[in-house]
Amino acid sequence: MRDLAIGVIGTGKMGADHAETISSVVARASVRAVVDIDHKRAESVASRLPSARSIVSVEELIQSPDIDAIIIATNSDAHTEQVLACVAAGKPVLCEKPLAPTVAECEKILRAEQVVGQRLLQVGFMRRFDPAYVELQQQLASGSIGHPLLAHCAHRNFGVSSRWEAADTIVSAAVHEFDVMPWLFGREVVGVNWSSPIPIASRSLPDPQLIVLELAGGPLVVAEVTMHSYGYEIRCEIVGDKGAIELAGNARTARRTRLQVSEALPEDFRLRFADAYRIELQSWVDAIHRWRSDPSGNEPISGADGWDGYRAAVITEAVIASMNNGQKTAVNYLPIPDLYRSSRTAS
């Protein structure tokens, strides 16, 4: 079995990381081509990979017959067109979150997949592959805390650029909760409510933001999302009617020095989620191999699909609306198409 040949679109931080991860620690896959609007950056990334060339045109990379599957890590404005081209070409594609900047674009992608008649698109919600979140999910599924009723979440970043705006926090950070909470609870988000100790009307960034998600049937999620915090940290506790379960700390060592005991916190998500990204990519590669050897019983995806990306976009728009109008806001979805419903019956 030869290595899966992967093309990477977008060689910024995220794309370069994925290319490096695949090249160093993912089995049965190689990055064969990269492309970026900054062609010099693409060349530089390609030169550090063992077997990758840089290509000038995105379309050429997607159509290239020696490219089996594609990773999209461009600015989200470019996602829709690129995903549509991959789907049209019948090639598996892993698109970084968020799937697209608008719900309308996500719907366009869903329609395109339905036309093709198969799910080719996976969305890069890597928390589903993080061993701690997986353990949380398994514990919930096993009924270890009874019926889950409430979640307390915190997403804290070690600073963002001065150009960062309130909506960016929702689109880029809170969006992870919009995917992982429905996944953990097995319930849809039906209402959202945005607030912040720093009013949106003020000139500065509202930070922290406090987002309450109401799930179908009643469960509530309280998600703090803070961009200027003491370090990068993700916290999550689920409270059920028989107990509660939370993510444990991630420190590998504890240090005692002058009058304190301390554990280090990481600067960014790459340290925290390095293993999740590796497992996500390996799992995606493995799914594609299975699908290529037997397309009848397999699909080339292993995590969040197009519908999950669409759902996150719908919630994102609702939260932004709640922020702008200061109201609790209902969340409404399209009827789920057959293509996406079938895979959800098991759960």
Add this chain to the structure above:
Amino acid sequence: MRDLAIGVIGTGKMGADHAETISSVVARASVRAVVDIDHKRAESVASRLPSARSIVSVEELIQSPDIDAIIIATNSDAHTEQVLACVAAGKPVLCEKPLAPTVAECEKILRAEQVVGQRLLQVGFMRRFDPAYVELQQQLASGSIGHPLLAHCAHRNFGVSSRWEAADTIVSAAVHEFDVMPWLFGREVVGVNWSSPIPIASRSLPDPQLIVLELAGGPLVVAEVTMHSYGYEIRCEIVGDKGAIELAGNARTARRTRLQVSEALPEDFRLRFADAYRIELQSWVDAIHRWRSDPSGNEPISGADGWDGYRAAVITEAVIASMNNGQKTAVNYLPIPDLYRSSRTAS
């Protein structure tokens, strides 16, 4: 200096505990009299104390010339009349929370203290004496996490009786947050918002409850209050713009047995706050001694005063209103009377 002679009104769980604490581990004070509507219960409690008699009439206990100070631990319906009698008699009184069932009654108490011209009433918000909360308060005051912006709180009980109602959770449990949050932040609560994963309309108890408090100037408090939980646990994290600080666990030992490491959680608040109650009572006794020896520069209270009890009642009513009308609700207070303002200028 002779012991302060204390009378205890109400010898249920809380009153009997206070009497026992004073008798065993509080210096410079003795319980000399107890009274209860269940006279047999009063007699039984008195018989276990070294120097206490049981009295049949509350009024007789309050007026008794050999009683220096009074603890009220009756049902809250009885508080107002009893507090007013103590204040009228010029005797220091420690009244268990909540101060009174209605805001109107609290206002009556404030007026009575203003007539007397001194603060004689302390309200039994014991968290202010808990060493962990005190450390939290000191860290905030020292600026160790910058400006506090957000609090995540959880109050979890190990079950309540089947007669417990939604409002009881607010009146008896959440009320602690209504006192301690303004105390920690040094800001008033100006709005509240109630929600629950279990709708109020359902027959069963809404539990957990999720209460968001909006503080003057913006800070937000998210308080989960759960009556049927895995044990008794109080959690609190304050997030500031330079860091965050939280209550650490309270376990004294960690045990490793068959495939797990575990720490015990207490069944009720008495284990968790035993030290807080002891320190509260000692501190109250000490304040009264100082006031008796020099009334000019001292007051016979050391913690939450009548105004704090009133504030908690105002917030309580607002949260109940929010629960009943499903809306975010504003919180409005009387102008603070001079008697209570002066003691707050320092902070």
Add this chain to the structure above:
Amino acid sequence: MRDLAIGVIGTGKMGADHAETISSVVARASVRAVVDIDHKRAESVASRLPSARSIVSVEELIQSPDIDAIIIATNSDAHTEQVLACVAAGKPVLCEKPLAPTVAECEKILRAEQVVGQRLLQVGFMRRFDPAYVELQQQLASGSIGHPLLAHCAHRNFGVSSRWEAADTIVSAAVHEFDVMPWLFGREVVGVNWSSPIPIASRSLPDPQLIVLELAGGPLVVAEVTMHSYGYEIRCEIVGDKGAIELAGNARTARRTRLQVSEALPEDFRLRFADAYRIELQSWVDAIHRWRSDPSGNEPISGADGWDGYRAAVITEAVIASMNNGQKTAVNYLPIPDLYRSSRTAS
């Protein structure tokens, strides 16, 4: 019942602390007299206490008819003579550890108590009153980890003076393990073995010291004792054949700031053991009150007795011998006199 009148001999750090603790938070006791070789220091301490006079002569304090019980917190060289005087006077005495600098002196004290025919002496091993050690002891007694086989202990100090010598570490710090380990295991120490990463022959202080205690029947205790460490910390884990149990951390809050989460460690034992000292003193006072009201069925002590002080001295000498000769050293005791045996039959 009037307060127990206590005299304090020695008003250095430890004695002044005890006097202050009794005066502020111990019920049913008052410090009535203090004495110190530095008379000015005694006067200064007395002046800060509500009802204490300073006395020039130790003998006068002990004999003073208005003094009911005595605390000895002098340099250990002075202990024996002072304890003997208290015992001869028939007065309860709480002597700080170590009981005396030599085993021979301890034996003299044991003989004196046997002549009097009652145990009047308690030795100030406060760990027996520390709530965490008490919980450890209760868990062991309940069989929660099966048969205890091994203990890992660490005693770390935040520095000592430059005059501190190797034997001081054993006499003043490790001595706590020599009392608390036999108490926890219910077994005698029969052999000891001293070592250090810094050889005794070098000019500098051997620090850390590593002391292995062999208990009767086999259990082993490994005790690290470090005088120049990152702060004051006491750790203890007991390993049994069904599990293990250890002291949990003592921090009350956890703080997150720039890229770390940290908990504070105390500078000295007084912060760590404040509660243990308070409980020790209250418990001692209560025992004396019971004994005074009914001497037939009660004894005026509540913790480590003269025999426990003697045992610790025997082990101390053995460990010093092991340090000096570089050998594992056997520990031998007198046959236990009837006076001390009877109280141990229950355990």
Add this chain to the structure above:
Amino acid sequence: MRDLAIGVIGTGKMGADHAETISSVVARASVRAVVDIDHKRAESVASRLPSARSIVSVEELIQSPDIDAIIIATNSDAHTEQVLACVAAGKPVLCEKPLAPTVAECEKILRAEQVVGQRLLQVGFMRRFDPAYVELQQQLASGSIGHPLLAHCAHRNFGVSSRWEAADTIVSAAVHEFDVMPWLFGREVVGVNWSSPIPIASRSLPDPQLIVLELAGGPLVVAEVTMHSYGYEIRCEIVGDKGAIELAGNARTARRTRLQVSEALPEDFRLRFADAYRIELQSWVDAIHRWRSDPSGNEPISGADGWDGYRAAVITEAVIASMNNGQKTAVNYLPIPDLYRSSRTAS
């Protein structure tokens, strides 16, 4: 670049695990052949791998021209002969610990490598690749706790078979400390001292065992090794003159249920060290690829080498001697051959 073709000798638990790990999550390597004295077991393992055949003869596997590198996971009695054959064939070999049952055999292996003139052998001490141990090592190297003086280690297993003997604990479990402690401290073990709360003379297994290692220059290591414990757990704290650092817990979630908070402990080393094994194998494969493409500047190993395996064997024999004779025992090594010295000059 084609995948490295790996042959696995021994398909018991460890060998089958390595084969599975390489096949699923190691990049640039495939298992091509397996062999086992139980040929059916070899066939069964081969059938679950994508591209492996089972071979009947060890010698045939080693000599097979399409096999690039070999993993030895047989009973340690067989290691020497197999390692020697690999070395003679000039093939990189990763041999599970312990390298060989006797020091004499290890010396034979060292001589064989010296004849060949290059280090082809890596010994499977996986802790060196565990991210927590790596962090410990980096912190020590950075001077974060000053000069390391003392280590407290515990190795606890969740039971062993009834045929397990005292020496097995040393050979199979404690041996990890014999490798990792010199690696962490950068110092050789010069003396050892064995003890146990369960005397060796008794019929039952001495368990726990307590092994003290004396390092050159003074540092001491106290290692508890317990075979019948509450679960699988590895603990390590290093105490330096400026602080201390320890391995943090490994739990990914913390669960609160009826009156306790708990974290799960694994049943065996495979869960605890899954990541260490993956990284060890990836790192070994990468080293071999670099060596194959440029043998002049590279060696086909990335962790413990033959000398490290020899060192562990020397310490193992000394600890067994200490156990048998009840004495502290000196540890003596051959002069380190040039082949192994050069790679150690950097540290």
